[in-house]
Amino acid sequence: MPDDVTGAPRALAAATAATGYSLAVDIGGTFTDVVLRHADGRATTDKTLTTHRNLLEGFFRAVDLALGKAGVGPEAVTEVTVHATTLVTNAVIERRGPPTALLATKGFRDILSIRNEHRYDMFDPQIEFPDPLVPDSLVYTLDERMLATGAVEKPVDAAEAADLAHRMAADGVKAVGICLLNAYRNGANERAARAAILAAVPSMEVTLSSEVSPQIREYPRASTTVMNAYTQPIVAPYLAALSAELVRRGFPNRPLIMLSNGGVVGTSIAGAFPVRMIESGPAAGALAASYFADVLHLPRLLSFDMGGTTAKACMIDAGKPLVAGEFEVDRRYRFKPGSGFPITIPAVDMIEIGAGGGSIARVDNLGLLKVGPRSAGSEPGPVCYGRGGTEPTVTDSDVVLGLLDADRFLGGDMKLDMAGAAAALGRLGERLGTDAVATARGVFEVVCEQMAGAARAHATDRGIDWRGLPMLAFGGAGPVHACRVAELLECRHLVFPPMASVLSAFGTLVSPVRLDLVRSALSPLATLDWAAVRALVGGMADEGRAALAEAGVDAADATLELGVDCRYRGQQNEVTTELPLSVLDSGDAVALRESFEQAYEALYGIRLPDVPIEVVTWRLAARGPLPVASPSPMPGGTPASPRTHRPVAVEPDVPMVPVYDRGAIAVGQKIEGPVIIEERETTLVVLRGWTASVHPTGAVVAERVA
Incomplete structure (x- = not known):
C-alpha cells in the first residue's frame, strides 16, 4: 500500500520486509522488457516489441503478460513500480520534440553554433556535428549581465522578457531553455526572466540552466539546458499519463523512474528534468551487473549488454559502476568525443555503439562488410520477424547460422522466417561473392569485433587493463554473442545471469533512490572560503533530501556522498575525486x-606537487538504502540431457551442437562446448573450448579451457 495518503511511491529498500510484488519495465529500442518479482525471489519475466508510436501500449502489454503468467492482478504489486525508458534518447535522435527556443545573454546568441570551438578530428577538414536542437531563428537574447562573481551587473527588464515571450509564442515555440551568462553562480536573472515569460505566456515550458546544470562552461551548460527544454513537453505528459493509467488499473503506488546516474526518483523530478533520464535503461543494466558482481564476489567485472538496437560496455570496479559527470548524445562518430551533444548530467560511465540484434548489415563503397549503426528496430524489424523488413540484420544472421531456433523464439510465441533471412543474406552475399551462410558468419564476426573494440577503447581510456577481466553478458542478443566477444578480449570467465534477456529491467529493482547534484564555484584551494562551500553543499543536501522524500525515503535513511572536481592551475580539464564529509566540516585543504x-596520479601517472590547485565544481549524491533482492536459490536437480541437436555454422565444419533447456540443467552440472542453452527470451551460446556450469544463484558460468 502507499506510504502515505498522497500515494507516494514506496522506497525500494522497503522490499526487505515486503510480501507482495515489485514491477519493473524497461522500454528499449526494439523490445519492452518486464520483470514481476515477489519478495521471496520468485520472478516472472516477459518481453514484447516496443510500440514506438505509443510507448504506453507496449508498456501495459508487457505488464499484462507478466501479471497473467503470475496469476495475479495489479493490486498484488504492493511494492515498487520502476520504469526505464528510451523516450528521451529517441526524441533527440529522431528530432520529435516541439519547436524549442534558447534565450541567451545579448551578444551570445551563437553559442549553439560556435559550440566550444574544439575539433574532435584535427585532420579531417569535413568533420560534421549534429544539427542543434534549436535552429538559429529561434535563438533570442536578453539585455542583462551577471558577473562571474555572482553579482548582478544588470538585472532583467521584465517588459523586455515579456515581449520576447510573445515573440516566441508567435513563432510557434512551445518550450524555452534559458541559459544566461554566469547563471551557474547566481540564477537570479534566469528566475526573473522565467517569471516574466510565464506571466506573459503561462503555457510556455521553461527550463533554467541554473537549475538543470549549474556548472561552469557556457556551451555544455547551454546544450544540457536546450535538451531538457526540448524533451520536457514530451516526457512530462508521458509520465503523467503513465501514472494516471497505473492508478486507473488499480496499481497501489506511483512509479519510480530510472535515471542515467544509476538511481531512481519520483515522477515530478523526472518530469521536470528529463535530460537526467537519457541513459536510464543502460544505467539499470550496469546496476544489475554491479549486483551480480557482489553476489558472485567479483571485485572487477566487464558488463556487456547487447539488445536489439545497441550494445553497451561498462566497467564495474569494487562492486560499483564508474560514474562520469558528463556524456554525449547523438554522436556523429561513435568513438570520437566531441562529435555529439555534451550533457553535463552525472551518468553511469559506459560506451554504447549501434551494434544490436537489429543492426543492419551492408557493403560499403570499398566493398567491405559493415554492420550498424543503423538499426531495423522493432518496426519493421529484422527480415526474419516477418514485419516488412528487407535488409539483413544481426538477428537474421544468427537464425541462418543456427544460433537461434526459428520455431522457438520467445518460447514459440514469435515464429521467425528463416527462409526470408537466408534470402536477404544471400542477396548481400552476391555483392561479396559469398553464399548466405558465409555472409551470416561474416556478420557475426564483424559485430563481435566491433563490440570487443568498443570494450577495449572504454577500458583503455580509463587506464584499466581489459585483458582477462570476467564478463557478465545480458540483453536479448548479448548471450548469443558473448562467448566470441570474450575470446577477443582474452576473457576466461563469462557469466550469464538469470533473467539475462530482461536484466536491465531487473536492474531498476536493485537501484537505490538517488539524485546527483552539482554546483560550480571556481576558487584557488589556498583561498577557499570553506564557510561558503558548506552553505553551497548544504543547499544541495536539502534539495537531495527533498527528492528522496518524494520517492518514499525517510530522512534518517538518506546518505550523502561528496565529490569535487579539481585541476592544477592552468589546466583545462578537471579530475573528480570523492571526499568524506568530514573534510568539508573541518575545512581540511x-x-x-x-x-x-x-x-x-591514478589517471595520468604523475603528480605536480609544486603547482597550485583550483577547485572548480562540488558534487553531492543523495541516495537511499540499497534495496535487498536476494536471488531465489536454485534446487540441485538431476543432471539434464540435451533436448535436441542442431547444426550451427559459426565454425566452418558445422558441428551438430547439443541444445539444452536452461531450466533443466542441474546446479553444478558441467557441460562442454560447443553447446546451446535455450530459455524463453534469449539463447546462451557456449563455443568450443569453453565449459559451462550452473551456479547456485541460477547464473550459468562459462570458463575457457582451451
Missing part, C-alpha cells in the same frame, strides 16, 4: 589536495 592528487 591538505586532505582535499591529497585526495585529488591520488586520483590524478
Whole structure:
C-alpha cells in the first residue's frame, strides 16, 4: 500500500520486509522488457516489441503478460513500480520534440553554433556535428549581465522578457531553455526572466540552466539546458499519463523512474528534468551487473549488454559502476568525443555503439562488410520477424547460422522466417561473392569485433587493463554473442545471469533512490572560503533530501556522498575525486589536495606537487538504502540431457551442437562446448573450448579451457 495518503511511491529498500510484488519495465529500442518479482525471489519475466508510436501500449502489454503468467492482478504489486525508458534518447535522435527556443545573454546568441570551438578530428577538414536542437531563428537574447562573481551587473527588464515571450509564442515555440551568462553562480536573472515569460505566456515550458546544470562552461551548460527544454513537453505528459493509467488499473503506488546516474526518483523530478533520464535503461543494466558482481564476489567485472538496437560496455570496479559527470548524445562518430551533444548530467560511465540484434548489415563503397549503426528496430524489424523488413540484420544472421531456433523464439510465441533471412543474406552475399551462410558468419564476426573494440577503447581510456577481466553478458542478443566477444578480449570467465534477456529491467529493482547534484564555484584551494562551500553543499543536501522524500525515503535513511572536481592551475580539464564529509566540516585543504592528487596520479601517472590547485565544481549524491533482492536459490536437480541437436555454422565444419533447456540443467552440472542453452527470451551460446556450469544463484558460468 502507499506510504502515505498522497500515494507516494514506496522506497525500494522497503522490499526487505515486503510480501507482495515489485514491477519493473524497461522500454528499449526494439523490445519492452518486464520483470514481476515477489519478495521471496520468485520472478516472472516477459518481453514484447516496443510500440514506438505509443510507448504506453507496449508498456501495459508487457505488464499484462507478466501479471497473467503470475496469476495475479495489479493490486498484488504492493511494492515498487520502476520504469526505464528510451523516450528521451529517441526524441533527440529522431528530432520529435516541439519547436524549442534558447534565450541567451545579448551578444551570445551563437553559442549553439560556435559550440566550444574544439575539433574532435584535427585532420579531417569535413568533420560534421549534429544539427542543434534549436535552429538559429529561434535563438533570442536578453539585455542583462551577471558577473562571474555572482553579482548582478544588470538585472532583467521584465517588459523586455515579456515581449520576447510573445515573440516566441508567435513563432510557434512551445518550450524555452534559458541559459544566461554566469547563471551557474547566481540564477537570479534566469528566475526573473522565467517569471516574466510565464506571466506573459503561462503555457510556455521553461527550463533554467541554473537549475538543470549549474556548472561552469557556457556551451555544455547551454546544450544540457536546450535538451531538457526540448524533451520536457514530451516526457512530462508521458509520465503523467503513465501514472494516471497505473492508478486507473488499480496499481497501489506511483512509479519510480530510472535515471542515467544509476538511481531512481519520483515522477515530478523526472518530469521536470528529463535530460537526467537519457541513459536510464543502460544505467539499470550496469546496476544489475554491479549486483551480480557482489553476489558472485567479483571485485572487477566487464558488463556487456547487447539488445536489439545497441550494445553497451561498462566497467564495474569494487562492486560499483564508474560514474562520469558528463556524456554525449547523438554522436556523429561513435568513438570520437566531441562529435555529439555534451550533457553535463552525472551518468553511469559506459560506451554504447549501434551494434544490436537489429543492426543492419551492408557493403560499403570499398566493398567491405559493415554492420550498424543503423538499426531495423522493432518496426519493421529484422527480415526474419516477418514485419516488412528487407535488409539483413544481426538477428537474421544468427537464425541462418543456427544460433537461434526459428520455431522457438520467445518460447514459440514469435515464429521467425528463416527462409526470408537466408534470402536477404544471400542477396548481400552476391555483392561479396559469398553464399548466405558465409555472409551470416561474416556478420557475426564483424559485430563481435566491433563490440570487443568498443570494450577495449572504454577500458583503455580509463587506464584499466581489459585483458582477462570476467564478463557478465545480458540483453536479448548479448548471450548469443558473448562467448566470441570474450575470446577477443582474452576473457576466461563469462557469466550469464538469470533473467539475462530482461536484466536491465531487473536492474531498476536493485537501484537505490538517488539524485546527483552539482554546483560550480571556481576558487584557488589556498583561498577557499570553506564557510561558503558548506552553505553551497548544504543547499544541495536539502534539495537531495527533498527528492528522496518524494520517492518514499525517510530522512534518517538518506546518505550523502561528496565529490569535487579539481585541476592544477592552468589546466583545462578537471579530475573528480570523492571526499568524506568530514573534510568539508573541518575545512581540511591538505586532505582535499591529497585526495585529488591520488586520483590524478591514478589517471595520468604523475603528480605536480609544486603547482597550485583550483577547485572548480562540488558534487553531492543523495541516495537511499540499497534495496535487498536476494536471488531465489536454485534446487540441485538431476543432471539434464540435451533436448535436441542442431547444426550451427559459426565454425566452418558445422558441428551438430547439443541444445539444452536452461531450466533443466542441474546446479553444478558441467557441460562442454560447443553447446546451446535455450530459455524463453534469449539463447546462451557456449563455443568450443569453453565449459559451462550452473551456479547456485541460477547464473550459468562459462570458463575457457582451451
